[in-house]
Amino acid sequence: MTRLDEMRRPERGKLLPVLFYLTIGLLLWGMHLTLVYAAHTAICALAASPLAATITLAAVTVAIALPLVLILFCQRAFARLLGISEGITEPRIYDRISFFLNLLSLAGILWSGLAVAVLSSCAPGR
Amino acid sequence: MAKFKELPNKLPRPPGELQELERAWKIPGGFRLISAVNNQVIGILYVGAAFLFFILAGILGLIMRTQLAVPENDLVGQDFYNQIFTVHGTTMMFLFAVPVVEALGVMLLPQMLAARDLPFPRLSAFAIWAYIVGGLVFFSTVFYDLAPKGGWFMYPPLTLKEYSPGDNADFWLLGIGFIEISAIAGAIEIIVGTLRTRPPGMSLTRMPIFAWAMLIFAAMIMIAFPAVILATMLLEIERSFGWPFFTAERGGDPLLWQHLFWFFGHPEVYIIFLPAAGLVSMIVPTMARHPLVGYRLIVVALIGTGFFSFGLWVHHMFTTGIPSLSLGFFSAASMAVAIPSGIQVFSWIATIASSKERFRITTPSLFVLGFLFIFTVGGVTGVMVALVPIDFQVHDTYFVVAHFHYVLIGGMVFPLFATFYYWIPAFSRNMLSERLGRWVFWLMFIGFNVTFFPMHMAGLLGMPRRVRTYPDGLGWNALNMVSTVGSYILAAGVALFVIDLFLRFRPTIDKSVDDPWKAGTLEWLPTGAYSTRSIPFVTSRDPLWDQPNLAREVEEGRHFLPGAPTGGRETIVTSPVDARPQYIIRMPGPGWSQLVAAVFMAAAFLLLTIKAVAIALVCAVISIGACIFWGWKLDHGPGKGEVDIGAGIKLPTYMAGPKSHAWWAMVVLMLVASSLYIAYVFSYLYLWIVSPEVWAPRGSPDLPGAGWPIGTAFLVIAGTIAMALTRPMLPIPGRREPAVPPLIALAAGCLVAAFLAELWGHLSTGLRPAENSYGAMVYMASVLNFQLVFACFILAAFAIARYLTGRLDRERRVTYENAALLYYYAAAQMLFGLVLVHGFPRLAG
Incomplete structure (x- = not known):
């Protein structure tokens, strides 16, 4: 419960780090989708090399999924790195929200990335 | 006055304090009401205008259904049919769905956050008047054969000058582009308002779910709408000056329009759905008499859906020849978005199930339950069309029409009607009729399903979208007749609601029905034109349940800012994460400048449509002049010094730099x-x-x-x-x-x-x-x-x-x-x- 005394003190949490902490997984998911879509389009349009496309996309998926896994395992350390103080109201709620969003994002990245393993690159859609 | 360092303040309130507050927030009467900026007044106006567009677009829908009732019908001609399906879709999406949720934000957020108003009341009023004038002119084009004919997504090359001559398409491009600007103005207001005008103690983790939803809604508008604004600019420039962005033989590509449009268009679905889900998350706990189960997971779902929605746009373009692997990425993302949506549905069901008392079956509850059923069906067909092979089969058929009506009407219109029945008591002397409300629900629920369920089958039988008529003997006759009958049942439900509104809705600011549902959130505090008499200190998510005396204490002026210490309109600005008081914002009162700016800006855009460039420029100059006049009076300066807001806290009445709300608004604009x-x-x-x-x-x-x-x-x-x-x-x-x-x-x-x-x-x-x-x-x-x-x-x-x-x-x-x-x-x-x-x-x- 927040005490009235706390209202007399300056804010301990900064919005930008808190938002970044909550959405890091989703930002990585967005970066993954952008990179795989752009890389696939560019490689197929300009180089027409399915093998190069497949290798690139698999590498991008792994390169983005790994840091996210790391963040999932070291959540509090990541929060401290961003300067998010334990003194903000209900810090554990932010931890939980961030954890679930990161989990969701990791699933999204792996789910999208899996397409590389089952579909041939550069083949036309229809 | 002596300092009292605890809340509620037990000292007697000074004489004349309430009268001063009432004077500062007085709503202008008579014709000057249109100069008002109080969120309750413009909120009601905004919702009313959006609902009017819903009715008008609904009438167009009925004409379409009547035309399609029997094969080879010639009730309306081909050209007019093209106009009405375009205006129906455009009006529902741009003039009803987004504005009505923005209107609910303007109307409800200050009450839920116990703020006296949002931080830029004239900006809200500007957005509303721009929308009303621009929207009415746009819609009226259907009456004099000037309406656009390219469908609500206006694909080129059909909408290029050579295939769509005349001004019809320009009305869409300039009119809708202008209304998007109005939506962005509202979004800036909502972002800054939600983050900076919460009551002391209401940290992000205690924010009502609707406030979370509106925050994400506004952030999505900020990112999604510029894409369609750019698209409309490009197409209008190509139509007017021949710059070939979309003409393939000169290096352009019509698919660029599709990318830009759907980068806006798909998040638009969630821009509409998320606030509606937020409203449901407010209604369900009240009716279940139980705090929302899975508050954190619902926040996860809202943020996750908001992000994922930007990764789905290509699923509207599965049949355009994009390489199959790229389709795979977007198909995967389209399926993934079902997870956060599902989380919300299960949280609502869990809240209902967790209640020790029976879930109260009222009209708002019925609409919520109807929403759960219809939206889930729409979600299931959504997963179906996310699968590339199925999409190939049903693309541009009535199956897709059925799917998106299940999602949009189920996901947004049913929660909206629940909202009307639930929150009208906060703004009216009377509640709406429960008896009529149940009739409204059942007519709408049955009518909706009878209308749109057969469309799935019509689509699977191969009936394409947007056809004016169809030949006999294809197996579509009975399905279309059933759909048409259903649409009239649905319309009867809406008509009955309108009758109920006329009979019982009596808008008021200070004599509203007193918390009829016994809800736990702050919008049910007693209010006047100044919102709440004092601004409460919040210590939980359901303050009215957890602090039973809060309503009385607030009404007696025993919490923060019980008066008008600067003599004008003001509210407390708090820090964005923990909501600690930072300064007092002094806000403008009624005025004409925002109205003049909106009307003349709308005129400038619409005159450009008919190429009356000189008069359009004059209107633009007048509009800019009005904005300058408006801005001139905003920066009051620090002359009023510090004021005591209660509990021994003194706050400055002026702020510059990164803490200031103006700085935040400019950053959002950037x-x-x-x-x-x-x-x-x-x-x-x-x-x-x-x-x-x-x-x-x-x-x-x-x-x-x-x-x-x-x-x-x-x-x-x-x-x-x-x-x-x-x-x-x-x-x-x-x-x-x-x-x-x-x-x-x-x-x-x-x-x-x-x-x-x-x-x-x-x-x-x-x-x-x-x-x-x-x-x-x-x-x-x-x-x-x-x-x-x-x-x-x-x-x-x-x-x-x-x-x-x-x-x-x-x-x-x-x-x-x-x-x-x-x-x-x-x-x-x-x-x-x-x-x-x-x-x-x-x-x-």
Whole structure:
């Protein structure tokens, strides 16, 4: 419960780090989708090399999924790195929200990335 | 008055305090009501206007259903049918769905946050009047054969001048572009309001779910809408001046429109759905008499859906020939978004199931239950069309029409009606009739399913969308007749609701029904024109349940800011994360400037549609003049010093710098501008990647020599330095510093010169925008820069005028900071543009 005394003190949490902490997984998911879509389009349009496309996309998926896994395992350390103080109201709620969003994002990245393993690159859609 | 350091304050309130508050927040009467800016007044007006558009677009839908009731019908002609299906979709999406949720935000958020109003009340009023005037003119085109005919997504090449001559398509492009600007203005208000005007103690983790939903909604508008604004700009420029962005034979690509449109269009679905889900998350706990189960997971779902929705746009383009692996990425994302949506549904069911008492079956509950059923069905067919092979089969058939009506009507209209029945008591002397309400629900629920369920089958039988009629003997007759009968049942439900409104809805600010549902959130506190008598100290998510005496204490003025210490309109600005009081914001009262600005800006856009350029420019000048007059009175300065808000807390009545709400609004505006520019960069690179051989085409003039971009960059950097140097030179109050006006003027001059240099450099090589898509894209960068340079020029002139009249100094500096922030952004955009336009072709070529 927040005490009235706390209202007399300056804010301990900064919005930008808190938002970044909550959405890091989703930002990585967005970066993954952008990179795989752009890389696939560019490689197929300009180089027409399915093998190069497949290798690139698999590498991008792994390169983005790994840091996210790391963040999932070291959540509090990541929060401290961003300067998010334990003194903000209900810090554990932010931890939980961030954890679930990161989990969701990791699933999204792996789910999208899996397409590389089952579909041939550069083949036309229809 | 003696300081009392605890809340509730037990000391007697001083005489005249309430009267002072009432005087400050008095709502103008008679015809001057249109100059009002109180959120309750303009909120009711806003919701009313949006509902009117719902009725009008619904009538068009009924005409379409009547036409399709039997095969080979000729009730309406082909051309008129094209107009009405276009206006039906456009009105439902742009004039009803988004505005009505924004309206609910304007109306409900200040009450839920116990703020006296949102931080920019005139901006809200401007957005609303712009929307009403622009929307009514746009809709009226259907009455005189001027309505657009290209479907609500207006795909080129059909909408290019050669296939859609006349002004019809221009009404869509300029009208909708203008209304998007109004939506963005509302979004800025909602973002800053939600983050900065919460009551003390209401940390982000205690924010009502609807506030979370509106925050995400507004952030999504900020990112998604600029894409469609750019698209409408490109198409209108191509139609008016022949710059070939979408013409394939000159290097353009019609698919660029689809990318830009759906980058907006798919998040638009969630822009509509998330606030509706937020409303449901407020209603369900009240009816279950149990706190929301899984608050954290619902926040996860809202944020996750908001992000994922931006990764789905290509699923509207599965049949356009994109490589199958790319389709796989977007198919996966389209299926993944079902997870956060499912989380919300299960949280609501869990809340209902967790209640120790029976879930109260009221009219709002019925609409919520109807929503759960219909939206889930729509979600299931959504997963079906996310699968590429199924999408190939049902693309552009009535199956898709059925799917998106299940999602949009189920996901948004049913929660909206639940909202009407649930929250009208907070703004009316009477509740709506429960007996009629149940009739309304069942008519709408049955009518909806009878209308739209058969469309799934019609679609699977191959009936395409948008056909005016169909031949006999294809097996579609009975299904279409059933759909038409259903649509009249649905309309009867809506008509009964309108009758109930006329009979029982009596708007009021201070004599509303007193918390009939016994809810736990702050909008049910007793209110007046000033919102709540005092602003509560919040310690939980359901304050009215957890602090049973809170309503009485607040009404007796025993919490924060019980009066009007500065003598005007004000509310508390709190910190964005923990909601600790930071300062008092002084807000403007009723006025005409926002109304004049909105009406004349709408006139300027609409006159451009019919190519009445001179009169349009006059209207634009009047609109800008009204904005300047409006802005002139906003920066009050720190003259009122500090005021006591209660509990021994004293706050300043003026704030500049990163804590100020004006600074936040400008940052949000810069994010909108950057979204627009990113959409442009995407378009530039997209056209290059689909036709690298024409970038630039053979025989095109060479790029300007390196001296041009270097000189332009020098001017931009010099201007930025001049603007930055102005800050430490601002004089202390009462003193003068003669260097300030010349420095600001120099900065503005450098920006204008840089813009002209960039333009002249390309003109001097002989490159022309109408020749090919490469030239069009090069000059488009200058069009986007021009908007910023113009805005910076106006803001710089405004800052100089403020300085010369003694209204700008080291303390009273918000005007300067706003001008400088936009200037720095404009400089960054121009420098990036130079690298792109001058560097990329050299690199790629």
